[in-house]
Amino acid sequence: MAASVFCCLRCCRDGGTGHIPLKEMPAVQLDTQHMGIWGIGVATQKVNLNQIPLGRDAHSLVMRNDGALYHNNEEKNRLPANSLPQEGDVVGITYDHVELNVYLNGKNMHCPASGIRGTVYPVVYVDDSAILDCQFSEFYHTPPPGFEKILFEQQIF
Numbered sequence: 001m002a003a004s005v006f007c008c009l010r011c012c013r014d015g016g017t018g019h020i021p022l023k024e025m026p027a028v029q030l031d032t033q034h035m036g037i038w039g040i041g042v043a044t045q046k047v048n049l050n051q052i053p054l055g056r057d058a059h060s061l062v063m064r065n066d067g068a069l070y071h072n073n074e075e076k077n078r079l080p081a082n083s084l085p086q087e088g089d090v091v092g093i094t095y096d097h098v099e100l101n102v103y104l105n106g107k108n109m110h111c112p113a114s115g116i117r118g119t120v121y122p123v124v125y126v127d128d129s130a131i132l133d134c135q136f137s138e139f140y141h142t143p144p145p146g147f148e149k150i151l152f153e154q155q156i157f
Helices: none
Strands: 008-013 016-019 027-034 037-043 060-064 068-071 074-078 090-095 099-104 121-127 130-135
Touching: 037 090, 037 130, 060 099, 060 121, 121 130
Parallel strands: none
Antiparallel strands: 008 130, 016 121, 027 090, 027 130, 037 060, 037 121, 060 068, 068 074, 090 099
8 A cells, every 4th residue: 555644734714725635536525614605526627726616617526515516507406405514514425436426424425426528636626715614534434345545556667
């Protein structure tokens, strides 16, 4: 197994984004501290991180704060209406290089989305005073079998 690096990121305020290269089949969890506009998913290096919400083009696949999963400006799936994330909920995602799956407080929401191609990175954005605590390891809820913390690609010279 490759070497891993622990990373915890808190995204808050207006217009924040972040991304890290993916390897293996990762899981990411976020704790919704203060609701606002936010999204979590995966994106290629070509995504415009200055234009939110993400999911408007072929370079990002994200779940937005309203529970809709978007890719290429098309709604690919949606959380059930009675399962929208609320303040204090833990939202998890897994990505197996084909399908993005969403978990709410450890429970699979059975609303997969796919369509993005190429090398992708985890991406999180916030706006409108949203605050999210992001966990890339040491999760609140155990990821499903076959998934684990993000392993960072390393180049050795």
